[in-house]
Amino acid sequence: GGETKSSSDKRDNLIYVFDGEPQTLDCAKTSDQLAYTVVYQIHDYLIDRLPDGTLVPGLAETWEYSDDGTEITFHIRENVKFHNGDVLTAEDVAFSLNNAIGSSQTSRITSAMDSASVVDENTVLLKLKHPFGAIEYCLANAQMGIVNKKAYEEDPEAFARHPVGTGAYQFKEWKTGDSITLTAFDDYYKDKASIENIEFRIMLDSDTAVMALENGEVDFTFDIPNTAIKKVQENENLEYYVTNAASTCYVVLNNEHEILSNKKVRQAIAHAIDKEALIAGAVEGYGVPAETPISTTAFGFPADFKNREYDVEKAKELLAEAGYPDGFKIVFTATETLNFKKPGEILQDQLGAIGIELDIKDVEFSVYLDDVISGNNYEMAVTEQSTAYPDADHIYSLYHSSMIDVGRNFINVRNDQLDELLDRGRVSQDPDERIKAYEEICELWKEECFTVPTYALQTDIAANKNLKGVIPHSPSVYKIYHYSWE
Amino acid sequence: MSQPLIEIRDLKKYFDTSQGPLHAVDNINLSINKGQTLGVVGESGCGKSTLGRAILRLVEPTSGEILYKGENIVDYDVNKMRNTRRDLQMIFQDPYSSLNPRMTVGETIAEPLKVNGFKGSREELSQKIEETMETVGLSNRLINSYPHELDGGRRQRIGLARAIILEPEFIVCDEPVSALDVSIQAQILNLLMDLQDQKDFSYLFITHDLSVVKHISDEIVVMYIGQCIERANAKQLFANPLHPYSIALLHAILAPNLRNRGKPKKVLRGEVTSPINPIPGCRFAPRCAHASERCLNRDIELKEVEPGHWVACTLFE
């Protein structure tokens, strides 16, 4: 039962709330944070990330870079056992890496990787396409889990529902629609996990999930609904943890749209948006105004940069200059699934003040993906972008013109200057040069307003206060191995 | 004798039921002259109403001919039949369900005129309605009443008015008085007979009440499970019933006097046969004291045993 246990009898299980259900537990074939959370317990990684974010050796005891920075040699830890009893080999590692590189789901983190090969029984060589500063972060990403090659190749589909790794927890059961359970792995190469069982309980409605948490029916949830934060903070049985998230919310303007392709219009929109009100109404105040497209947690984030400010008169002026003194009508594509309806409604109100009438089209998530993320069928929207690695380069795949259609440039930005700056930021080995490039990008952004960054989000955790070892961090994928009951 | 107004030849109406064909009307022959009344008697469910309906083609006969003034109306197409309907009317058994509860008395009575393309003006229409209402003894003040506000006797008069407003030649009266009290029954019967005298209507008068049928009919047909088993002049039938069933029927009448009090009665025994897929042979045989081998397995023809008196029974073959 999920009833509150008195603190005296030590618990051996943890109930972790999921507000959805993973589609697959094949780490390379998913881009779903919930799936990450599960596979992150089951698999180990070449490089481990500690709760505070520092990177430490994982299954790779040591590694070294080639001189030009395009090859890395990993020395694999010995005598590590898989959950099925197999011993970890370089084969498994190379297979796992190549599998991830070949997947279309991992492009954000594997775009710099070329291929992996076995050097000897305990050595693996990873080739890169170009030197890449954030590569270690990428390798610590949940998608890069080291899987058991034999089990995977036997039946990839079965593996997707019953993954086999070397991690602290092994897969136990997946009750569709209900829960996924894991249990501590006895032969883990480090100490056995303190908490014996983990249940990821699926509760589609996040409001009710919070209630369950308040009632002590469940123990752990993250990214709790903003409206519930206050009550969670007040609840004496719960502990609330918060930190800056790696994601930024911004208004997406289809740069190819007839009206929005007009720079003045975009500038007007930027001036018309009251970020404070937006933060208050959309995220209950739990956010910080964003000035740049670059994540606050990333290398290259210009902390002092100020974008255009909220100025309705200016906005009206610009709009008149652009030839729309009476404003215009535009379709705003929203999806409730990602909580994009609220920002939409607020923007509707704010832009309404300068005469831009928003027609909110609230669509299913799949339609949103199809219309907005494909870049083909929308005018205006909002989106949230999280970084896979803490480096300003994360904006490359979103805004480089080469990424239209093949990549993720669904804003349809085609700006040579921007392309040049992004390229510079990516290949340059000189940190100062890079920082400068990204500063220039921000200036360009202020001028062009390709998108309007609105606010950076926070990421938070609400957990049973007896649960120790909890530290929030921006990717919001936590290793329960580090947790224990008081 | 001139051509009868209505003549029915070998009329059959079978209903399809899931257990087989239900012989509601089975090979009936009869004829009605102008100004005459033919009474039809028989137990409940023997097919009296179906016969009446079939004659007006309110149910399509399974086979047989219905000659109206010598023409077979079974062959008429929809339009021709619709035009003929004005001459062939019906008064229904139940004065409660046979009137549209949402139509006023006036509307109900006017309906036949309207659907048959009455040409006159509004005033003429209402005059005609008022005349007809007067004829059947309905006060004009009732013209805007709804049927539910009226009693059975008045309702039956509305049914009567509706049937006669087109001045038909022939009216099927399907138990028009059996739902009514004796005194109202008497009022309606008097009215029907008066109308006949005045307008020379012909009636097919259906009832199960023998005293009523004797009172009003010129000729009587006795039905038993879809068949006609005896047909005679009214007086003849009462004076000299031949078929064992007719005899039982007449015996069962309880006269409102003490003459037969205390006398033993002949009571029928046995069960009524089902009208569904009846086996050939006399359908009354299971209840008949005179039944013998000869009554079974063959159809028994209606035979004229004395002038105008027909009976279908092996005793008279």
Place this chain on the structure above:
Amino acid sequence: MSEKLLEIDNLRVIYKTDEGVVQALNGLSFHMDKGETLGLVGETGAGKTTTALSILKLLPDKIGLIEDGSIKFNDFDIVTGSEQNMRKLRGDKISMIFQDPMTSLNPIIKIGDQIAEVLELHRADMTKSEIEARVDEILTTVGLPTSRKDEYPHQFSGGMRQRVVIAMALTCEPQLLLADEPTTALDVTIQAQVLELMKKLKENLNTSMLLITHDLGVVADICDRVAIMYAGTVVEMGTIEDIFEASNHHPYTIGLFGSIPDLENDAERLNPIKGLMPDPMNLPTGCYFHDRCQECMEICTIQEPDNHIVDEKTNHMIKCHLFDRTKHSDDLEGKMHEPAFN
């Protein structure tokens, strides 16, 4: 003189309806002796069924109310009697046959069980097998094969169902049988069967019977005495001979007889009573029949007539001002009417 079994005195029953108060019985009085059959005759709405229901105290709850008067059954006062005592009477001492055999049997209970239920309710001392035996016996008595007791009502024809109802009414050998139009729903030939049966049973059990009907033929066949009802009162009561053969009658009785087509007499026209029963919510003053009466006198419109005994020997009663000897003693003979059926 024989013992009185039932005595009803000045009974007034009303029905409270949406439209108003229906005065169903207006000072109804009659009595019944042991072993006799009383015919209660009258038009629709005269209050015949109401009378029977009042005797059983089964008037519709909260709608039908006994306003006044008394009903005495063997000295037991039914009007004031408790519901518990009434339950003991019903089905045991007094039982009833309802008008429509098609609806008065429970469609989902086997007929044998329906009959047995009466015994279970009133003969607590009987064992299962005794009850069984009694059910078989009564079924045989009413002429139904005992093999069919496990069948359901819908498997029987109307006449057979009425036999079941009769069997049910007679299992406890009641002292009083209320038969409310027991044959109206039946075909003539079946009606004859059922009436024969009832006559026979009644004689065997020496049960008194209140036979409610509007069919004078049925009355002539089996009743000993007759009460003619009009608008909730008895307007004429006497022996069967008084009603059918004596020469003094209430004008309503005359009208009733005149309305029936006569098989033996080919009159061209019938002689219906003109007009209709008065509206029970709005009864006329004086004699309820006055506005339809061809003999209507002034007093009839004002004063309700008394019950006048016109034949002391038979207790032939007529409730009509015409027979008020105190006022019309001289010309009473002259006002006599030829009954229409003579």
Place this chain on the structure above:
Amino acid sequence: MGKYIGKRILMMIPIILGISFIIFGILELTPGDPARNILGDSATNESVEALREEMGLNDPFLVKYFNYVKNALRGDFGTSYKSGLPVLEELKGRLPHSLKLALGSILIVTFLSIPVGIISAVKQYSFLDTVSLIGAFLLTSMPSFWFGIMMILFFALQLKILPATGVTTWKHFVLPSIAMAGLGIAVVVRMTRSSMLEVIRQDYIRTARAKGASESGVIIKHGLKNALLPIITVLGVEFGSMLGGGMIIESVFAIPGIGSMTVDAIRTSNTPLVIASITFSAIAISIINLIVDILYVYIDPRLKSNIKRAGS
């Protein structure tokens, strides 16, 4: 009887075909791309297109429908686009929750509504009658999701005596079952009342009274059983709609049942799952109807001949 059941089951086939065709058609018109849905927001347009081709999503509508039916006839209802699980597996995982919920609700409905309905019929226009009628009206008028939320507010948040969400113990089903039962209680109370009122007006009830039966004997033995037919019918209908229509309650109380799955499947264009789950609820409803019809015969012997006839 066997024949009759067979015939009834055969009659379900065209209905199911019709349903699957309609749903297939509507989903075809529904925007949203299952392939992109599977791949998520980081997929490129190329990879989405490749997956579409692989899944046969680019085939013409009729070809897709025909293939689906062909496979379904062989017992293969396809796999859920989302989980890749066979559709039947997916249903099997969800069914117990929906079933528990529906069973709980129908039990509440039955044992609460029928007695209340009887009492309110027998004591027509009494205080009790009025109160239960008003109660029934309130329940009918409350959207079940709102009723659910109100109960959560009160019992889970305020009093903290019952869990708000989840499916772990029977306690978890209390509130959702009541919320789901709400509407049904109202319907059944009213049906019981009117059916009882109808029955106690019948002649045979008067006959029973005339036999000397006690009031409770009359009501229970003669009244209730006769009144039961329409009550059973609505209970059947209610149960059917509870089985298939729990989506809102399931989402309010976070119950991983068929309903919430279907809503999700519709929203993610997960065609095989949608069709399977709606077909399932159609079949469930048909089976419930069949059971109800068979129950009828046990209650009302008059219907036996009907069934015999229909079967032959």
Place this chain on the structure above:
Amino acid sequence: MMNVYEGTKETGRRKTVKRKSQLASIWTRYKKSQLAMAGLFLLILLIVIAIVAPLLANYEQDAIKQNMPIRLQSPSREHIFGTDHYGRDVFARIIFGARISLSVGLASVFISSILGVLIGSIAGYYGGKIDNLLMRLMDVLLALPSIFLAITIVAALGPGLINLLIAISISYVPRFSRIVRSSILSIKNQEFIEAARSCGTRDRRIILKHIIPNAIGPIIVEATLSIARAIIHVSSLSFLGLGIKPPMPEWGSMLAEGKSYMGSHQYLVIIPGIAIVMSVMALNLIGDGLRDALDPRLKN
């Protein structure tokens, strides 16, 4: 010779006769039920509020315009129902929401009853193959839980008022057509229909003039109850996020928005809920009262 019949003497009294039209007697029966009268009163109240809403509040300023500084204020004298998460006045949104809820209910039932009556009367009157075909179609629609059907249709056509209307209308058609069909089947066999046919009345006239007026009672009852159902339905769909486009005030979507604040600002879920319950209750009471009033069997 006609002096034996009543009537001839009675002419000329037309005006003095006390006569109740059928409507009047239905009204008399309806009036008897206090609950039904309460329902009627409530509905009239709601309709009046919906009509005079512009006098009580300003649509643009109070119900639509966001005002973040005063968001989530509990009920007070200024904002008797408080303010929502955008600082809009809940009272204003509720009264303008009444317009939407009531009119969506009405409109969808209007559409579905017309379609249903059409299908039902054709099926019922002609019977046979047409009946079979139409009714199987209705069976198919009926076998789909109506909320599924609506969700699917809204998913296909996109959210919005009109699509919502279509979805709800379609899912209500089978109920209407069944009710109409069954009352037509029972009316069709009554003798007055035969009487109409016996004097040569054409089918169309029989359906329109004789059958439908007699079947109208249950249709009206069903329609009232369906409006109630439709209001719940719309709010359920809005609750699932499939309803009305923002910023239109609609009770169901207000509830859905309020739901995330139910831990802290309960009035945001309680008030719209009560609005729904009240209007639905009113319609249910009326429908039930009408059912009793229209059915003379339940007279007592």
